[in-house]
Amino acid sequence: MSDTDSFIDEVTEEVRRDRLFLMLKRYGWIGVVAVFAIVGGAAFKEYRDSQERAAAQAAGDALSAALTENEAAARAEGLAQVNPETAGAQAVVALARAGALVEAGNAAEAATVLDQLSLNMDVPQVYRDIAAFKSVLVQGDLLAADERRSRLEALAAPGASLQFLAAEQLALLDLSEGKTAEALTRLKEIAASEGVSRDLQERVSQVIVALGGDQDAAAQDG
Known part of the structure; x- marks a missing residue:
């Protein structure tokens, strides 16, 4: 390789480095933002998952505590404080609460809980049907x-x-x-x-x- 060719190669490499530094200076912030977005997204997902786990644990503890109540009225009151995240779990809690209300002699409020559940479009159809059926049985002759x-x-x-x-x-x-x-x-x-x-x-x-x-x-x- 001649001195001229070597000189040209060195100049070309220098130009490439200059262009790379210029691009990093102009667009390097995009990479930084991308890194922060990835790290931030992962952190947010972990936070959200931990919050969901905590909420599920709290709902489970509240449900367990309510079901251990010997008095039906106290059990119904405890179940009213349980707020599960999923629609299916909400339906199960509502049905349990309605049962406790019936046992406590409060058929009218039980029917209200059941009717509300039967009209909740977020709840699976089978739970809505069960609620509607139980409402009819609970009310009995109170319904025309x-x-x-x-x-x-x-x-x-x-x-x-x-x-x-x-x-x-x-x-x-x-x-x-x-x-x-x-x-x-x-x-x-x-x-x-x-x-x-x-x-x-x-x-x-x-x-x-x-x-x-x-x-x-x-x-x-x-």
Whole structure:
């Protein structure tokens, strides 16, 4: 390599260094910001995760403390203070609180809790159905017969999670109104349906026989 070529290479390398320093001077802050963003994001995620863990732990402790109360009223009051993060956990707590309120003799407030849960669109459908069903049972005759029937018919729709239990309650409502034939028809449909639990089949079959229905049609051995 000649002296001229060596000189050109040195100049070229110097120019490259100058350009690199110039770019770092102009745009180096971007790298700094990126580093801070990555580090800050990781720190924020860790903080958020720790907060969520702390909240879940606090809710679990509050739930445990409430459930250990011997008095139903105190248990209901304790459960009212529990605020879980997830919708599913909120539903479980609400159902437990409603049960404690019923045990404490406060059916009206229990029904309010259940109705609120049944209308909460953030909660999975199965919990909403359970709440709506329990609300009807809790209120009983406090609900007008037409209102009770309307609510149960919605829950007894084909494919609904509580279809057969709601249909059983509709049959009992038919009986209370003297509609024995309609009740028998509904009960036989339940007994003959697939997916009915053995306990419900046996219970329905016993009612059919007690009403003078066909025992062979009612019997279901599963």
